[in-house]
Amino acid sequence: MSGKPSAEMHDALSLKGRTGLRRILDAGGYSLMGLQAAYRGEAAFRQLLLLNVLLLPLACLVDVTRSERLLLMLVPLLSLIVELLNSAIEATVDRISLSIHPLSKQAKDMGSAAQFIALLMIGLTWALILI
Structure with missing residues (x-):
C-alpha cells in the first residue's frame, strides 16, 4: 500500500469541508438544518x-x-x-x-x-x- 491517499479517500476528505472557524460555522448550520428536519418530519x-x-x-x-x-x-x-x-x-x-x-x-x-x-x-x- 502506497503512502498516497486513494481517489476515494481524496473524495471523502474533500467532502469534509473547511477547517477552523469556517468549519465551526458550517457545522452549526448543519446542526440547525438537522433540528429543522427533525421538527418538520x-x-x-x-x-x-x-x-x-x-x-x-x-x-x-x-x-x-x-x-x-x-x-x-x-x-x-x-x-x-x-x-x-x-x-x-x-x-x-x-x-x-x-x-x-x-x-x-x-x-x-x-x-x-x-x-x-x-x-x-x-x-x-x-x-x-x-x-
Missing part, C-alpha cells in the same frame, strides 16, 4: 420538544437543590438527543432499503428502545426528586 421530536417546553420551566419553579434542578433539566434534554439519533437511524435504514429486513427492524427497534429508556429516565428522575 418527526412527530415524536415535536412531542418531546413540547414536553421539554413544559418541563424545563417547571424545573426552575420547583423547590429543589441546584443539583436536583440540573437533573430535572438535563434528563428531558437527553430525550431530544436520543430522538435525534433514533430518527437518524431510521432515515439511514430507510435510505438503504424500504423492504422489510430482520436487521433493519432490529436497528429501528433498538432506536425505539433507547427512546423508551430515555422516557423512563425522565419519569423516574422527576418522581424520585419530587416525591
